Amino acid sequence: MIAQLGFNARILIVDDEQANLKLLDKILASQAYTNRVLIEDPREVLSHYQAQRPDLILLDLNMPHLDGFEVMSQLQALEDPLLPPIVILTAQHGRDYLLRGLALGARDFVAKPFDNIELLMRVRNLLEAHIAHRMVHDQKRTLAEMVQARTEELLQTRLQIIRRLGRAAEYRDNETGLHIIRMSKMSALLAQRMGWNDADCELMLNASPMHDIGKIGIPDTILLKPGKLDPDEWAVMQTHAEIGAELLAGDDSALLDLARSIALTHHEKWDGSGYPNGLEGEAIPQAGRIVAVADVFDALTSSRPYKKAWPVEQAIALVRDGAGSHFDPEVVEHFLAALPDILGIRARNLDPETV
Numbered sequence: 001m002i003a004q005l006g007f008n009a010r011i012l013i014v015d016d017e018q019a020n021l022k023l024l025d026k027i028l029a030s031q032a033y034t035n036r037v038l039i040e041d042p043r044e045v046l047s048h049y050q051a052q053r054p055d056l057i058l059l060d061l062n063m064p065h066l067d068g069f070e071v072m073s074q075l076q077a078l079e080d081p082l083l084p085p086i087v088i089l090t091a092q093h094g095r096d097y098l099l100r101g102l103a104l105g106a107r108d109f110v111a112k113p114f115d116n117i118e119l120l121m122r123v124r125n126l127l128e129a130h131i132a133h134r135m136v137h138d139q140k141r142t143l144a145e146m147v148q149a150r151t152e153e154l155l156q157t158r159l160q161i162i163r164r165l166g167r168a169a170e171y172r173d174n175e176t177g178l179h180i181i182r183m184s185k186m187s188a189l190l191a192q193r194m195g196w197n198d199a200d201c202e203l204m205l206n207a208s209p210m211h212d213i214g215k216i217g218i219p220d221t222i223l224l225k226p227g228k229l230d231p232d233e234w235a236v237m238q239t240h241a242e243i244g245a246e247l248l249a250g251d252d253s254a255l256l257d258l259a260r261s262i263a264l265t266h267h268e269k270w271d272g273s274g275y276p277n278g279l280e281g282e283a284i285p286q287a288g289r290i291v292a293v294a295d296v297f298d299a300l301t302s303s304r305p306y307k308k309a310w311p312v313e314q315a316i317a318l319v320r321d322g323a324g325s326h327f328d329p330e331v332v333e334h335f336l337a338a339l340p341d342i343l344g345i346r347a348r349n350l351d352p353e354t355v
Helices: 003-006 018-029 044-052 068-076 095-102 114-170 178-193 198-210 213-217 231-238 240-248 254-265 286-300 312-321 328-337 341-346
Strands: 010-014 033-041 056-062 086-090 108-110
Touching: 003 056, 010 018, 010 044, 018 114, 018 286, 033 044, 044 056, 044 068, 056 068, 056 114, 068 086, 068 095, 068 198, 086 114, 095 108, 095 240, 108 114, 178 198, 178 286, 178 328, 198 254, 198 286, 213 240, 213 254, 231 240, 240 254, 254 286, 286 312, 286 328, 312 328, 312 341, 328 341
Parallel strands: 010 033, 010 056, 056 086, 086 108
Antiparallel strands: none
16 A cells, blocks of 8 residues: 555655756656656755655755755754655765765765666655655544544533533522623633633633532522521531532542632631631632632622622622722722623623523
């Protein structure tokens, strides 16, 4: 199969002597090599190479304008992982010529005047080796693409499971589940404004929906109580942060590690009065500080069985006034600066009853 493919291989023949070009062309044609390109001006080699990607190059060394060494330097500069074999055609037999040619990528030499049989054997061997190499390269690329596609499929499946778990918790007290969509997008926006790179912002987008997964462990009598919780009920409600962190523990992926941190710390407060651990200031992971702002703002402006939605202006004022006590002042600063985008996220993802 490889030998048969060789007869259709693209062969570039470069020599400033017309007689040499015709001779080489005739020799190759006699063995049914059908795809031959003759180049008399070495300055045209690069454009021909880029247009046709040959499988073999027969290259003269002594030429005007550009010698064979300079042509090889141009080809090397392309950094083509499948650079074809180059056979140097030369009447020079000096060791320095040979070493320089090899250093620039030549794979073989044919001395002038040509021995037809020797030339054809070298052409055949180099073509077969190159075509075999190309086939292996293509197989590796195909395999890599298949692995990448499968990895992406598994990642998307994992993200779907995570999102659905987050929504399952959210459905307990918000049957549309759109709160987690809004707050996760707001959280990713704030993270981006605070200097997080694109990959980490994507992690924030996909991890923050799990912030209240611990609500799964809170009884409906407390979670859906229409009035104010008494101290014992409030103590139970606060345990959802630790329940969520425990549910998300035990996995070393960056996604679930961030989700666990957010679940545990998004109810901590800048002044240390939050829960579950009373962390203060920068002791609270930045992800938790970011989600705290996005979560509170969106929760305030959303309807629940136990409360009506606040007016947007009132919720903004609470966030602003909470800087330095409830919230990280830097996060609040970015929240206020990004208000048009924050409100845009909210407008595009409103719960049906508020549309």
